[in-house]
Amino acid sequence: MTQVLPEVYLDYSDILIRPKMGINLNSRRDVNLQRVFKFRHGCVRTGLGVFNANMATVGNFDVAKKLLARGMFATLHKHYSTDEIGQFLQNANVPLDNLFITIGLKDIDADIQKLHALESKYGWTKSQNICIDAPNFYIPRALEILARVRREFPNSVIMAGNIASPDICMKMLDFADIIKCGIGSGSACLTRRQTGCGVPMVSLILECADVAHSVGGHICADGGIVDVGDICKAFCLNSDFVMAGGLFAGTDAAAGEVYERQFETTEIVNGAHVIETKQFKQYYGMSSVYANNKFAGGMQDYKTSEGRELMIPYTGAIDNVLQDITGGIASCCTYIGAASVKHMSKCATIIQVHNQLNRVFEKYSV
Numbered sequence: 001m002t003q004v005l006p007e008v009y010l011d012y013s014d015i016l017i018r019p020k021m022g023i024n025l026n027s028r029r030d031v032n033l034q035r036v037f038k039f040r041h042g043c044v045r046t047g048l049g050v051f052n053a054n055m056a057t058v059g060n061f062d063v064a065k066k067l068l069a070r071g072m073f074a075t076l077h078k079h080y081s082t083d084e085i086g087q088f089l090q091n092a093n094v095p096l097d098n099l100f101i102t103i104g105l106k107d108i109d110a111d112i113q114k115l116h117a118l119e120s121k122y123g124w125t126k127s128q129n130i131c132i133d134a135p136n137f138y139i140p141r142a143l144e145i146l147a148r149v150r151r152e153f154p155n156s157v158i159m160a161g162n163i164a165s166p167d168i169c170m171k172m173l174d175f176a177d178i179i180k181c182g183i184g185s186g187s188a189c190l191t192r193r194q195t196g197c198g199v200p201m202v203s204l205i206l207e208c209a210d211v212a213h214s215v216g217g218h219i220c221a222d223g224g225i226v227d228v229g230d231i232c233k234a235f236c237l238n239s240d241f242v243m244a245g246g247l248f249a250g251t252d253a254a255a256g257e258v259y260e261r262q263f264e265t266t267e268i269v270n271g272a273h274v275i276e277t278k279q280f281k282q283y284y285g286m287s288s289v290y291a292n293n294k295f296a297g298g299m300q301d302y303k304t305s306e307g308r309e310l311m312i313p314y315t316g317a318i319d320n321v322l323q324d325i326t327g328g329i330a331s332c333c334t335y336i337g338a339a340s341v342k343h344m345s346k347c348a349t350i351i352q353v354h355n356q357l358n359r360v361f362e363k364y365s366v
């Protein structure tokens with residue numbers, strides 16, 4: 001018989017972190033935002049566990065460079081050529097220890113060749129990092145490919161996903177170091193509408209972190225970050241890493257032009273409506289019609305689009321977003337008495353709420 005599980009699964013908007021007395025932290029400056037990650041397959045990395053999504057719009061060189069320069073982690077999307085990535089590796093002028101090169105499932109032979117070419121021509125080494133990207137890691141081929149990539153690159157940090165249940169985590173951790181969790185949460189995602197599938201992020205993080213941590217694995221909560229507070233929540237829930245796309249997509253560093261559009265306001269001057277100009281940037285899901293046309297020669301007739309193409313407000317310098325991230329996380333730590341990001345999950349008490357934000361004047365924001 002089909003069952004409906006009685007437990008209600010929670011999302012970021014269903015919870016808050018309760019402030020509480022803890023150790024004395026007088027300033028946000030005293031918080032240690034860097035964490036040492038000892039991975040299951042042997043590597044060690046240090047940084048603040050925030051990634052840009054490996055999407056064409058935000059998995060670009062400019063965004064990656066900015067995150068790396070701030071001591072965070074970064075991915076590069078899989079549509080860059082070997083030479084483009086090679087040039088970046090040689091000229092980036094930032095630490096590249098925390099950079100992940102993305103490969104897909106579609107043409108794994110070519111992708112493995114690409115990694116070998118990066119190694120022989122551009123000094124990438126097999127002890128660097130690989131992200132294996134599949135919208136749906138439940139297809140059997142995904143696990144086979146993960147096992148193959150681990151055989152070819154025994155000393156790399158391998159992040160693989162996406163998944164949305166704990167049952168597959170153990171199998172993946174035979175080969176992967178980090179499991180990317182999240183299906184249907186993304187801001188440019190249509191999976192839940194088109195397939196009815198998905199799991200809210202809070203419950204998903206709890207379930208997957210529990211399994212992964214029991215064997216020394218790590219998880220990355222991918223998608224659904226609306227505000228920096230959601231990153232804080234993910235860390236408090238015991239996610240090791242967080243990946244965000246939409247948060248960076250409106251910034252100057254994201255790929256693409258800034259578009260201007262004019263709107264008629266309700267204000268009237270000399271008998272005419274005042275015209276306001278607003279700026280936008282394009283953000284699209286990697287399964288959108290737009291992405292399929294751009295990277296896969298069109299939408300195949302057996303598929304449906306599971307991603308949106310959007311024009312989102314231009315938000316200016318990415319540095320402001322990055323400062324919000326570091327500032328927000330540090331401030332969260334002072335509210336809960338956590339001396340470092342590593343301690344957030346130990347210090348946090350999470351409460352379930354019906355209303356997490358006061359939105360009364362939101363539409364008047366300037």
Ligand code: 5GP
Pocket residue numbers: 053054055135162182183184185186187188189190191222223224225243244245246247284285286287288306307308
């Ligand atoms: P965001 O931070 O914008 O909420 O979510 C970013 C994440 O959405 C990505 O890292 C990826 O996992 C997911 N994503 C990107 N493109 C698509 C898409 O076209 N369809 C779906 N279902 N998910 C997508």
